[in-house]
Structure formats: C-alpha cells, structure tokens
Amino acid sequence: MKILHASAEYFPYIKMGGLADMLASLTKEQAKTEKVYVALPLIGKLGKTIQFTGKAFPALPPTDAPIDSVVASVLKASRFLEAEEGGVKLYFFESELFQPLDSIYGHAEEHFRFAMFSYACYALSQNLSVDVFHAHDWHTALSLALQKDSVNPIPSVFTIHNLAYQGDHPFWMTGFLKEEPFRLITSPFDHDGKCNYMKAGILSANQITTVSPGYRQETLSEPNGFGLSYCLRQRASDYSGILNGIDTDEWNPEKDKRTFQTYSVKNWKEGKLKNKAELFQEIGRPFLPIDVPLVGLIGRLTHQKGFPTFLQALLERRHLPHRYVVLGSGDPELEKTFFRLSETIPDVFYFYKGYNESLAHKIEAASDFFLMPSLFEPCGLNQMYSHSYGTIPIVSRVGGLRDTVEESNLLKFKTGIVFEPNDAGSLGYALERAKDLFESIDREIVVKNIMNLDWSWKKRKLEYDLIYSKAIELNL
Template sequence: MKILHASAEYFPYIKMGGLADMLASLTKEQAKSEEVYVALPFIGGLGKEPQWTGKEYPALLSKDAKTDSLIVSVLMASRFLEAEESGVKLYFFQSDLFQSLNSIYGHADEHFRFAMFSYACYALSQMLKVDVFHAHDWHTALSVALQKDSPFPIPSVFTIHNLAYQGDHPFWMTGFLKEEPFRLVTSPFDHNGKCNYMKAGILSAGQITTVSPGYREETLTEPNGFGLSYCLNQRASDYSGILNGIDSDEWNAKIDKRIYKTFTDSNWKEGKLKNKTELYKEIGRPFLPLDAPLVGLIGRLTYQKGFPTFLKALLERRHLPHRYVVLGSGDPETENAFFHLSETIPDIFYFYKGYNEGLAHKIEAASDFFLMPSLFEPCGLNQMYSHVYGSIPIVSRVGGLKDTVEESNLLPYKTGIVFEPNDVGSLGYALERASDLFRSDERDVVVKNIMNLDWSWEKRKKEYQLVYTRSIELQI
C-alpha cells in the first residue's frame, strides 16, 4: 500500500508539539511494510538538513495551470524536493510562502499559506498515485476537501490532533478558495460565520481519526468539541480513536545517548541518581537534595496545559519535599510566573524557557515523577516517555492521559497518579500521594512495572491499516 501523509510538522525537521513526534514514529513503523511518503513545508528554520535524493516534483497539476491567476503563479513557482529518512520518502514544499519562516505557526497570512500547501499536497498525491491520502489537523484539511471534489478522488483519512485549533478565518479572507485551481464550494465549511478548515476536513474525509479513544469520546460533546461536536456526531460511524505510540529508538532509557547514564528496570535507582546529580549540575542547582523527589514538567505553556492550576497547588503544598524542573515556553504571564519562582525559590524550582530536545530527555531520565496538569489532552506522549524512563506520571483525568495512566486499588500495579482536571485541591492531594509513594517500598514495584509497558506502534499501525481499508472500501 502506498500512503501519503500531509502535515505541518515532522520530527526532527519541524517540531512544535506532539504531532511531529507522533507522525515521525508512525511512518517509521509503517515503512517496515508499506510505501510511505510525507509532505511537509520547507521552512528556513529546519531542525535538520534533509538527505536529498535529487528528485523534484511540481506543486501544480498540469490541468490546473491554464489560468493567469496569482494562485496559479505562486504554485507554478513552487515545487517539492524529495528526501529520505528512516525508509520514508519526504517531500518538502519549497515555496516563497514558507522559505523565510523560522517557525511554522503564528503568522498573519497562514490561512493562505496552508491553503497553498494543501493544494500542493493534493496535487502530489495525484502525481504519486497513492492508495491512501492521510491529512493531519486543520493545516492540511483543505487537501481532503480537494480529494472529495476531484474527478479522480483518492481514499482519504483525516486525523484530528487538537480540536482547539481549527483554522477558522473570515470568508472575505478565503474568497480565493472559489477560484482556480481550488474551485471549492465553501458554504459547507461555515462555522459561526467563518470558513473553518477543520470542519472541511471532518466533512470531506472518507474516515476520521483522533489520537486516543478517550479524546474521541470527549469531542462528541461540548465544550470539548469546541463547537464541532455536532459534525463529529454526524460522522460518528466513520470516527475512530487510535492511541498514539512512541518511537522506542528515540525514547528508551536503555540506549538513550542524550542522557547522562542509561539504565534498565534492574538498576533504575542507580540510573536515576546519576541522572539527577548531573542534571542539577547542568542547570546550576548542584545544592539541591538528591533524596528529595524531583518532578519534571515539559510542554507548551498554553491554556490547555493547566499550568495555573499547578502554580496554585505548588504554593499551597510548599511544605512537600518536591523539587520542580520545568521546560517550555508560551503564555508570557505563565513564563513570568515561572521566572519569578525560579529566582525567589531556587532551592525548589527551576525554569528553562524554550525547547531543548536533549534537555527534555535528561529531565525524563532524572525525574522521579512527571506532572501533566492538562485541562484537556488529545493523547499526550510525555506520560508514555515517562513510563519508559521510570518517571511516575502524575496526570489529570482527561483524554489520552486517562487511557494510559491508571491509579486503582483493583489493579495489581498502578501506572501513575491521577487527579481531576482544573482542581487545585485534587492536584495538591496527588502531590501528597507522590511524596508518600516516593518513600514507600511500593515505588520499586511501580517503576519496574511502568518501565515494561509496551507503547510501541506495532498494534496502532494495524488499527490505522483497518481505517485505511475502510476508506478504500467506501471509495469503491
């Protein structure tokens, strides 16, 4: 089977969140048995130099090159450059629209940029004659709409990674979608008086998926449907929740070259101690006590991640022995609060603004616990990474977090600590339970259990295969 994925992110070239890691690890697994291609933008700030093959492809179908419109001229001046990574063919969309960008999101004209990219991905799928076209999030949703309206449609799958970001734009900004080469009827994409790219993907795809069973159920009702739950209910029989997996070559305490000392479930105490000691030296906190539990936090500092709840719980539970290391950037108010704590209580709190892949691995390896206070979480990957590194997750009971972390007396071994979202008291009590667990003999049992959980892609790949088959059967 020939599969083309279209995405705005792909690790290690463009990474802003979990989409990049998810797609890179999924396609790596798929490439073991299928022909797998990925289309992504060619931005100026790529995280790695691609291994070019020398092949190029146009970004415009010849049948659509018959007008003199601005859109056609932009696409004619663009092209795909082919590269290869871990058995996957990569197609970088080289265009003036993206070439000058150092980051992929947050630009005023992204409604136009991603529309052009979506058309180019659709055109590439036609040229490559793939069996399945798989688009990810609103940035590539229009490519699915183009497939549906094509005289030669390719079976399509649309994956929702985060319904909070929908790519909704005023209709006066998206009038170009009615012109050549799009020729789209945009009225069905109307949501609250705007052209909603996410809705276009939901209505147009042969099959729809999201990244965990728990998040699927949450998005079928408001407010977690962010206004689109009625659309998802209309497509409920075509809507699947498939839990993400992780790349065990990238995230593996046994072989990770980024951490200070590798370890297994048999010598995890020695490994944790060494990694914690060296991490404290690297961040300038060598005076922190090694016998106090270290809690790691990594992520974008956005409303979704629930950091205000964490701040309140931390201050209310100052008496606990926990130390905290935070890596992330985003909301300026949250950043300022974290900087303030890092300066005023350096014996308890450390904050690194930005993202650093190597430091993220070191924090996972050194931490005794890993906190994810999300208000909602489509899947989450860090709780799975934490399992692999013996860092016990403390998570809110939402989305993919509740699918992957359980705390129950009915279980032989718990796989983490769970609290209620947006509840300061519940999070505070979870931190207290973490303190008790850190000192107990049960911790050794829990750590050995979570380090042997299987979060690989092998099972999930088969679930995607079934979705692809359903989409192909619908097309016949």
C-alpha cells in the same frame, strides 16, 4: 500500499508539539511494510539539515498549469523537493510562502499559506498515485475537500490532533477558494460565520481518527468539541480513536545517548540518581539533595496545559519536599511567573524557557515523577515516555491521559497518579500521594511495572491499516 501523509510538523525537521513525534514514529513503523511518503513545508529554520535526492515534483498538476490566477502563479513558482529519512520519502514544499519563516506557526496570512500547501499536497498525491492520502489537523484539511471533489479521488483519512485549533477565517479572506484551481464550494465549511478548515476536513474525509479513544469520546460533546461536536456526531460511524504510540528507539533509557547515564529496569534506581545529580549540576543547582522527589514538566505554556492549576497547587503545598524542573515556552505571563519562581525559590524550582530536545530527555531520565496538569489532552506522549524511563506520571483525568495512566485501589499495580482537571486541591492531594509513594516500598513495584509497558506502534499500526481499508472501501 502507498501512503502519503500531509502535515505541518515532522520530527526532527519541524517540531512544535506531539504531532511531530507522533507522525515520525508512526511512519517509521509503517515503512517496515509499506511505501510511505510525507509532505512538509520547507521553512527557513529546520531542526535538521536535509539531504535532498535531486528529484522535484510540481505543486500544480499539469492539467491545471494553463490557469491564470494569483493562486496558480504561486503554485507554479513552488515545488516539492524529495529527501529520505529512515526509509520514509519526504517531500518538502519549497515556496516563497514558507521559506522566510523561522517557525511554522504564529504568522500572518496562515489562511492563505496553508491553503496553498493543502492544494500542493493534493497535487502531490495525484502525481505519486498513492493508495491512501492521510492529512493531519487543520493545516492540511483543505486537501481532503479537494480529494472529495476530484475526478479521481484518492481514499482519504483525516487525523485530528487538537480540536481547539481549527483554522477558522472570515469568508472575505478565503474567497480565493472559490476560484481556480481550487473551485471549492465553501458554504458547507461555514461555522459561526467563518470558513473553518477543520470542519472541511471532518466533512470531506472518508475516515476520521483522533489520537485516543478517550479524546474521541470527549469531542462528541461540548465543550471539548469546540463547537464542532455536532459534525463529529454526524460522522460518528467513520470516527475512530486510536491511541498514539511512541518511538521505542528514540525514547529508550537503555540506549539514550542524550542522558547522562543509560539504565534499565534492573538498575533504574542507580541510573536515576546519577542522572538527577548530573542534571542538577548542568542547570546550576548542584546544592539540591538527590534523595527527594524530582518532578519534571515539559510542554507548551498554554491554557490547555493547566499550568495555573499547577502553580496554585505548588504554592498550597510548599511543605512538600518536591523539586520541580520545567521546560517550555508560550504564554508571556506564565513565563514571567516561572522565571520569578526560579529566582525566588531556586532550591525548589527551575525554569528553562524554550524547547531543548536533549534537555527533555535528561529531565525524563532524572525525574522521579512527571506532571501533566492538562485541562484537556488529546493523547499526550510524555506520560508514555515517562513510563519507559521509570518516571511515574501524575496526570489529570482527561483524554489520552486517562487511557494510559491508571490509579485505583482495585488495581494490583497502578501506572501513575491521577487527579481531577482544573482542581488545585485534587492536584495537591496527588502531590501528597507522590511523596508517600516515593517513600514507600511500593515505588519499586510501580516503577518496574511501568517500565515493562508496551507503548510501541506495532499494535496501533494495525489499527491504522484497518482504517485505511475502510477508507478504500468507502471511496470505491
């Protein structure tokens, strides 16, 4: 089977969140048995140097080449450049729209930029004659509408990674979608008076997936449907929740060269103590004790991630012995607050602004607990990384977190600590339980249990195979 994925992110080239890691690890597993291609934008600042093969593909099908329009001229001047990574063929969209960018999101004219990329991905799918076209999030959703309206539609799958971001733009900005070469009827994509790219993907794909069963259920009603739950209910029979997997080579404490010391389930305690001591040295906190709980937090500093709830719980539970290491960037006010805490209580709190892949691995290896206070979380990957590293997750009961972390008196072995979202009291009590667990003999049982969990892609890849088969049947 030939599969083409279209995405704005792909690790290690472009990474802003879990989408990059998810797609890189999924395609790595798929490439063991299928021919896998990935279409990506070529931005000016990439996370890794590309080794191109020398092959190039047009962004506008030859049949559309004679079209004379602004859109067509942009596409004619653009192309896909081929590269290869671990058995996966990568196609980087070389265009004046993306080349000046040093990051993939947060720029003006995104409605036009990602529409052009979507059209180019549609054209590439036709040029490569793939069996399945798999688009990810709103950035590539219009390619699904193009597939649906095509004379030769390719079976399509649309994966929703975060419904909060929908690519909705005023109709006066998207008039070009009615013109050549798009020729789209945009009225079905109307949501609250705007052209909604996410809605276009939901209405157009043969099959829809999201990244956990729990998040699928949450998005079928408001407020977690972010206004589109009615569309998802209409497509409920074609809408599946498939839990993400992780790259067990990339996130493996036994062979992780980014950490200070590798370790396994047999010597996890010694490994964590060594990593903790070295991490404190690296971040300039060598005076901190290593025999108290270290709590790691990594992520975008956004409303979704629930950091204000964490801050309130932290201040209310100052008596706890926990130390905190935070890695992330985003909301300027949260950044200021974290910097202030890092300066005023350096014996308790450390903040690194930005994203550092190596530091993320070191934090996972050194931490005793990993906190995810999300208000909603489509899947989450860090709780699964944490399991692999023997780092006990403390998570809110939402989306993929509730699918992967369980705590109950009825369970023989818990896989983490769970609290109610947006509830500082509940989170505070979870931190209290973390202290008790850290000091208990049960900690060893929990750590060994979670390190033996299997979050690989083997099973989940088979679930996607089934979705692809359904998409092909519906497309006949």
